[in-house]
Amino acid sequence: MDILQLIQSNLLTPIILFFLFGIIAARIKSDLKIPEAISEFLPIYLLAAIGLHGGIEMRNTGFENMLIPMLVAIGLSLLFTLNHYQILRRLGKFNIFDSYALASTYGAVGAVTFSVGLSFLKNQGVSSEGFLAAILAVLEPVAFILAIFLTNMTVSKQIKAKKKYFTSDDTSDIEIGIQGAKTKLSQVLHESITGKAIVILLGSIVIGYIIGEDGFGSIKIVFDEMFTGAIVIFMIEMGIIAGQRLDDIKKVGIFLTAFAVIMPTFNGIIGVLVATAMGLSLGGAVMFGLLLASASFIAAPAVLRHAIPQAKPSLYITSALGITFPYNIIVLLPIMFTISSIVHTGEGSIDLFDYIIKDWI
Amino acid sequence: MDILQLIQSNLLTPIILFFLFGIIAARIKSDLKIPEAISEFLPIYLLAAIGLHGGIEMRNTGFENMLIPMLVAIGLSLLFTLNHYQILRRLGKFNIFDSYALASTYGAVGAVTFSVGLSFLKNQGVSSEGFLAAILAVLEPVAFILAIFLTNMTVSKQIKAKKKYFTSDDTSDIEIGIQGAKTKLSQVLHESITGKAIVILLGSIVIGYIIGEDGFGSIKIVFDEMFTGAIVIFMIEMGIIAGQRLDDIKKVGIFLTAFAVIMPTFNGIIGVLVATAMGLSLGGAVMFGLLLASASFIAAPAVLRHAIPQAKPSLYITSALGITFPYNIIVLLPIMFTISSIVHTGEGSIDLFDYIIKDWI
């Protein structure tokens, strides 16, 4: 099956269709809405299901082989975040705050995207390594912490620089603008790590690991069989929110729109190739790529609004949810799957780049 | 099985029993309540399930044969609405506003009633045509639009008439009363069509049609197997709300109480017979009858409160939810099922009326 066919068949799955439906409902100004309590609960549920699943898998397969992929993921995530910053600041001419906020939004991971990825693989009859759920959990705060650390550094430098010029008490005006950036890193660190997404994910991984397949039996119907149905319901709401923001995309500008499509593609494909090189399975490589390709639109605002309040949430939420998310789940996922299929049928890492050049470029 | 037996066995299904339980809970002033978020979510879920189911069926059976039943349903719905108005205004002596509001409440359809009907048929091991979900969607706004159009016409006429008498600036008093009725029809039309019920229903039909049985597999547990359980939970809340309104039934008066029982019976039986004549299946004829018999108690207030604010919601909500809904699902559904069974075992439409006369009257 070639990429276009795969994109098309992916497009016609309930998950994607209900997402598009949500967008349409918002565009025609329908009053359709998933009640807040449900749409707040669903990500918790999805992460619990992902975690349990991952934990049970890890119990079956061990987690010694998790270390290298995790470290590589962290390394890539940090590298990508720095890369994003340079591109946004230099080429995109965004201010420091927006640049760092956007850089970390795209360096971070999206749990909903991950859920959709798992469902996509299930649909293709392909499995993935359980420890990817653990990488998801660990990757969450990494990009934020880097971005916040660098923002604070930059701001402190600026304050010092400005103080040299004024050396008066009248610097209050400057300080007002940058006050917020002086958030203590430790506090943000705590907030990130105790954020509900990470906590439920890590907790469920541990519990999944402890209970294993046997202990899971009694809750399997809720935490496994209902999974895709629950995503579908959540996708309606995601579609509605994305649809409500479509007008904001104009404000996002052409540069960021391009960034929101090209960057994930680049990060994701690198991810698939690196994962394949590390020996991950076909499905595992796709999920690894998706982790790096995805942008955060639920966790990001909660962290960034406190840590970099000067950054405009309309930029980072809109581009992550309104552009990158649909692109990732509709277009990039099939692309990465095709690439992963190709490099996994090859005879090993030596032929890797041959294949890519031959089939993809 | 004769009608009484069928009514009795229907009475003893979880759906009806939990509805009655809800009424009792409200009457003894229990604080039992399904949280708002859940009872707001359930109709969305039910309509999505109905839509998906209908769409999948239509993919299997095609939808060419849908056109005539749909047009007939629209025609009957308009006729019935006008008929209701005449009865309410002439015999019932209701004012114009209440008459139009009630006429369209009973001309419109009830999605919850439809859900219960589907469950009832499932229980009887009988299926129905998938396109009935589409008729449900199309029928929703029809009666409202007619009633609102006619209300506006009447009110405009009255204004003109009164202006002839006064021709002064002192008509403010009259205008206060009728201001609300001058709602632009186009606005109400938009509101009706983009109302959440229609949007989720139509969207799900289309999605069901696209994904078919295969694509439905992964979400079947949520959108099919849990269906009756979900209705049961919703029926508790419907029972509670109906129970809380029982006191208001006194205010409704004998005339409207009789109307709320006789009219659906009449409309419903006509519906069953016409559907049978059009060639619908046993179950399809029951659902067609139920569409025409049902009154709207969720969508109606939202539309009518804006379009005909002078009408008393305590009248149309109470009679639709407190009288017609229980009557429909407990008594009329088995009656229509029996009639449909009789006319469907006949040798065709020629013998149709014979059977009715023989067995029912």
Place this chain on the structure above:
Amino acid sequence: MDILQLIQSNLLTPIILFFLFGIIAARIKSDLKIPEAISEFLPIYLLAAIGLHGGIEMRNTGFENMLIPMLVAIGLSLLFTLNHYQILRRLGKFNIFDSYALASTYGAVGAVTFSVGLSFLKNQGVSSEGFLAAILAVLEPVAFILAIFLTNMTVSKQIKAKKKYFTSDDTSDIEIGIQGAKTKLSQVLHESITGKAIVILLGSIVIGYIIGEDGFGSIKIVFDEMFTGAIVIFMIEMGIIAGQRLDDIKKVGIFLTAFAVIMPTFNGIIGVLVATAMGLSLGGAVMFGLLLASASFIAAPAVLRHAIPQAKPSLYITSALGITFPYNIIVLLPIMFTISSIVHTGEGSIDLFDYIIKDWI
């Protein structure tokens, strides 16, 4: 399997692990939270499931043999409540209000504890008598009514006594303090009996009895198969709330902490033995013991805050939820199960106490 092993294997079930996880999440000050609508809905759902299950069982087995266990349960519950009061007032030196409130909190039953017990038995492959759900319902208000009745008596006596000394109009100060206690017993009785827990439980028992196994088929997936998964979600929230209260345990004091562990153990074991003597099954005896061991932490505040407003809710909620509940489901449940297993393998009630002495003391 000895007790310690059983405790350990119980500890590693999803229900207990997610409860502990909730506690940890609260302790590290995570913002994880199950939305209010969900955590308000879950107890209603759990009680409906328990009731349906119990009703269906009773239909299979009849409910003639329910009378004696129920009367014994009521009697024991009253006895225990009086016993608690004496211990708390005399030994614990609590004031009258706190003593009565605590006495009835521990005399009452916990529906969540009961749910966990049912899941525990399911996990052990052991069933229990359906009528225990009915005993749960009847037992709910018993202890409250006794405590409130006695509180009112005491307060009335005090008022009279004080009036003798003052015989002036200046008793307003005293009256302020005890005003609340003069709540009419009939009102509390009504509130208790129409409380949502009892109403949904009794209603579901009746409905379960009426519909039987057959009628249950269509809703079995929701009200049976999803049961344990739903408890797991609820246990996260219970863990979070318990975790938030852990600091309050200091305020509870050593005496009440000991009471919160010893009393349920005593009550529970008595319960298991008495139930066995009455001929209940292995599982039934465990559930009977659990009923008597459990303390109420959802229904209690709602009733006691009105009936005995002078009592400190921080005492009775914290000890019931923060100490007794985890102790009951983690430690006492396996203990009672072991005891019940031992006494049920015995040749009857004659050898009963022999076994206990030999194996347990």
Place this chain on the structure above:
Amino acid sequence: MKLYNVKLLTITCEILAQKNIIEILKNHEITGYTTYEVDGNGARGLRGQGFKNEKNVKVEVIMREEKLSDIVEEISRTLFANFAIVLYVSDIDVVRTEKF
């Protein structure tokens, strides 16, 4: 448009005291009020986490000055000792005094 001065009594209290308050209002022949659930912090600690019964509620009552004093007095007397509660009074202007 002519406006008339009346009083707005606002009570913030634990949700389980709402019944008592509405009872008191009823005893003073007041049937109009508005309520909504809130969270809060005060002498009795953080409220709004945990069980729904441990939330707060705000009760707002528009009323004429005449009844105010008695109602405030009765609430203070019967509820201040045992419940988490705060109340305050403000001056407001309304269109239709006959409603209150």
Place this chain on the structure above:
Amino acid sequence: MKLYNVKLLTITCEILAQKNIIEILKNHEITGYTTYEVDGNGARGLRGQGFKNEKNVKVEVIMREEKLSDIVEEISRTLFANFAIVLYVSDIDVVRTEKF
């Protein structure tokens, strides 16, 4: 810190009238407001049980005195007859008058 006196208009009405109110505000070029759902009791009976459409909503609008009278008048004229509604005006102080 210097504070400036402005008006706070508070409208408590049935949720289905919210649209009408915001429409009226918009016609008077007011785009800032705060809304939240509430329960209530009044001449039209207990509200907040049953369907969500039968709840109430509060709409609060900070505005300058100039616009107040017209808006109150229009709301009274168009909505008082057919909807469950109550409104009142209070005096408040704000920091940035230019916002309103």
Place this chain on the structure above:
Amino acid sequence: MKLYNVKLLTITCEILAQKNIIEILKNHEITGYTTYEVDGNGARGLRGQGFKNEKNVKVEVIMREEKLSDIVEEISRTLFANFAIVLYVSDIDVVRTEKF
């Protein structure tokens, strides 16, 4: 019943600024407040659709006049630039001044 005049500070802001506000209150030794989620519209557009983090919250604080000015000043200085926020002050009467 004797009532005492104090101030009520009401802050309507985006929910993610609630922490900052409560921090500021704490720094001024104020631990009593009431909060609830609201929707709204203003200079930063419609709030209350979409993610919960994009809702607003109202924070209400009864306090003595002495502390008011400093708190209003600190909130204005640190939050007005970057957050969707509006605040106002009103005069209210309470029974127990010692509580605030």
